[in-house]
Amino acid sequence: MDSIRVLLADDQALVRAGFATMLSIEEDIEVVGQVTNGQEAVDFALQHDVDVILMDVQMPLMDGIQATELIARAGRGKVIILTTFEREDYLFDAIRGGASGFLLKNADPDDLIAAVQAVAGGYALLAPEVTVRVIERFARSLDAEETAAPGIRPSAELRKRLESLTQREKEILTSLATGLSNAELAATFFLAEATVKSHVSSLLAKVQVRDRVQAVVFAYESGLIRPGE
Structure with missing residues (x-):
């Protein structure tokens, strides 16, 4: 190796x-x-x-x-x-x-x-x-955007990527964004870890991000997760 x-x-x-x-x-x-x-x-x-x-x-x-x-x-x-x-x-x-x-x-x-x-x-x-700091900061930035421009919505491109996900992939992305590992995701959804890994790989490809960090950002930017949730 x-x-x-x-x-x-x-x-x-x-x-x-x-x-x-x-x-x-x-x-x-x-x-x-x-x-x-x-x-x-x-x-x-x-x-x-x-x-x-x-x-x-x-x-x-x-x-x-x-x-x-x-x-x-x-x-x-x-x-x-x-x-x-x-x-x-x-x-x-x-x-x-x-x-x-x-x-x-x-x-x-x-x-x-x-x-x-x-x-x-x-x-x-x-x-x-760091996870806590990043998510808190991102939530604050979204709050500021909402205050400056009430009713702001994710772009059409972000919505399109989000809608390309299956319901299970959305659920996994939501949980992944809280910092759960593949093993923890498997326990949460009663799935084999290999199945979770497959779901994660699929959703990363669909929303066009390269890793889990970028997936957290996407989850907030697309509106899947809102500040305070």
């Missing part, structure tokens, strides 16, 4: 060194590069094969949000945003930009390793604390 190739992007040398030490212990993970800003992260990802980028947000020359957008657009690796919530408004921007996960910088080593492995395996990952 090939190693998961990881790039570390952070302007603090001690942070990079700490993450590199934690990750390098794992037989299936290889730290292939360390960079100090977003521009270097983009350049490295474009020039080398990288599976996962651990991306700080606040860096010189180019911040992690811009770098994430460029890397995701080029399809040159999956980004896990590292955050301390100093600027929680960055989180939603990063989701829109294509980030596949969010992790707290003070996460346990096991959580860091699990996050890298999960994202490399095609899953999206949000730390529980």
Whole structure:
């Protein structure tokens, strides 16, 4: 089995060194590069094969949000945003930009390793604390839109994508947006985990999003879930 190739992007040398030490212990993970800003992260990802980028947000020359957008657009690796919530408004921007996960910088080593492995395996990952912040912020943004423009409705394109889902897929998407794992979804709907995985893959394709993080955004933007529900 090939190693998961990881790039570390952070302007603090001690942070990079700490993450590199934690990750390098794992037989299936290889730290292939360390960079100090977003521009270097983009350049490295474009020039080398990288599976996962651990991306700080606040860096010189180019911040992690811009770098994430460029890397995701080029399809040159999956980004896990590292955050301390100093600027929680960055989180939603990063989701829109294509980030596949969010992790707290003070996460346990096991959580860091699990996050890298999960994202490399095609899953999206949000730390529980981050899930709450992202959903709360998105709910606030929708409330603001409703106040500014009463009666605002999802675009015709979003409604069309939503209507392409079966009732069961809508139910699974609603539950998925609360942070349930495939195993928890299987228990909730009394389905085999393989069946849930098939439903999730199908609904992601139908609503044209690439992972579970983007699916959460779609669930709110399409009106399937409303703030406060």
